[in-house]
Amino acid sequence: MSNVHLRRLFKFAFGVPLKSYIRSRKLAVSLENLMQTKKRVLDIAIECGYEHEQTYIRAFKREYGLTPGECRDSGQYIHVTTPLHLFPKNNVSGNLVYGPDMVMIPSFHLMGQIYQIEIAEAPTKAPEAAKQFWWNRRHIIPNPAEPNIYYGLTRTPDPSLSWTYYLPSMRVMDLNGIPEGFTGDTVRASMCVGFRYIGNHHYEEISELRAEELYTAIDRLVKEHSGRYELLDSEFFFEKIDMDAYDGEYCQMEWFAPIKVYNT
Numbered sequence: 001m002s003n004v005h006l007r008r009l010f011k012f013a014f015g016v017p018l019k020s021y022i023r024s025r026k027l028a029v030s031l032e033n034l035m036q037t038k039k040r041v042l043d044i045a046i047e048c049g050y051e052h053e054q055t056y057i058r059a060f061k062r063e064y065g066l067t068p069g070e071c072r073d074s075g076q077y078i079h080v081t082t083p084l085h086l087f088p089k090n091n092v093s094g095n096l097v098y099g100p101d102m103v104m105i106p107s108f109h110l111m112g113q114i115y116q117i118e119i120a121e122a123p124t125k126a127p128e129a130a131k132q133f134w135w136n137r138r139h140i141i142p143n144p145a146e147p148n149i150y151y152g153l154t155r156t157p158d159p160s161l162s163w164t165y166y167l168p169s170m171r172v173m174d175l176n177g178i179p180e181g182f183t184g185d186t187v188r189a190s191m192c193v194g195f196r197y198i199g200n201h202h203y204e205e206i207s208e209l210r211a212e213e214l215y216t217a218i219d220r221l222v223k224e225h226s227g228r229y230e231l232l233d234s235e236f237f238f239e240k241i242d243m244d245a246y247d248g249e250y251c252q253m254e255w256f257a258p259i260k261v262y263n264t
Contacts, residue, residue, distance in 0.1 A: 027063045030056075031078060034068055041068045097217045099195035102229075105256060107189040110151050111141050112169025114183040119162055123215075126152065126166050131204060133168035134243075140179050144170040153185060153238040187238070190258040193231065203241055203251035214255070233257040 030048045033039050045056030060068050064078055071078065113133055117125045130152050138144075153167040167185055175184035197214055199205075237257035245252045 023059065024063060027060055030060075031071075034072060044068070096198045097195055097214065098198070100193045101195075102259070102261070103192050103194040103256065105187070105190050105192045108187055109172050109175050110153055110167060110169040110185045110187065111144075111172045111175065111178060111182055112151075112153075112167045112185075113137055113181065115166045115168070116163050117166045119164060122154075122164070122166070126154075129166060130168045137168075138170055140182065141170045141172065142177050142179070143172065145173050146171050148242060148244045150241045150243065151238055152241075153187065153236060155185075155236045156234050159234045187236065191261060192256040193229065193259045195255045197253045197255070199251050199253075200249065201251060203243065203246055203253070229259040229261045231257055231259055 026048050030044050033044045033047065034041075041057065042053040045053045048056065050056035050059070057067050060066075060071070064071060066074060113129075115125070115129050117129070130150065134150055138150075147170075149171065151167075151169045151171060153169060155165045155167070157165065167183060169185070172184075175186070178184045195217075235258055237255065240254040240256070242252065
């Protein structure tokens with residue numbers, strides 16, 4: 001991967017330029033010496049690659065809002081930039097899957113067109129239903145709260161059934177004025193597990209193979225954390241795609257399902 005593509009992917013994945021992240025990590029590493037030793041600020045600055053003490057002090061103050069000397073004396077908690085892993089061990093057809101993260105999702109309303117889809121056919125049928133809704137039907141939704149964000153909600157009315165309900169939809173502030181042929185749904189507030197998929201392709205190219213591999217990766221990651229929580233995806237789960245996030249090279253899809261957290 002070229003340096004240009006590496007920088008673009010990093011910025012897309014984490015929302016900060018690679019150069020800024022490296023600077024923040026250098027400053028974070030310097031904190032240990034600053035707080036746990038009596039080394040001079042000049043010596044710490046040089047160890048972190050700064051040629052001049054004042055350059056280090058200015059960078060430190062921009063990052064943390066106080067100088068190294070003030071930091072030593074203040075007793076304040078300092079929030080640092082943690083290490084980021086651009087290439088996680090999980091990938092889908094060469095694309096990236098980040099997670100799991102625990103996320104508290106507030107209650108929200110969706111409006112869209114509901115489909116009954118056989119579970120075995122979901123990797124094919126659900127993306128097709130999503131595309132048809134987004135291309136041809138989303139404009140009918142009155143006053144969407146997030147005009148450029150797609151939600152795909154899956155509900156399982158009974159775990160013994162071979163099919164699920166799938167709702168290609170958009171978020172709305174309330175369920176008043178549902179158009180004919182459309183359905184409203186309210187997703188309850190839930191502690192969820194979240195995953196983030198970043199693909200080197202257009203969001204419309206989330207194919208059957210990619211969908212199947214994504215769910216396989218999610219299932220594997222969930223099993224790795226089975227002692228921490230139980231996945232309640234037999235109740236519901238949803239994917240979320242910000243169409244505006246596509247930068248001409250990378251797309252992003254988020255996936256969420258409720259969990260039961262074990263207290264350990």
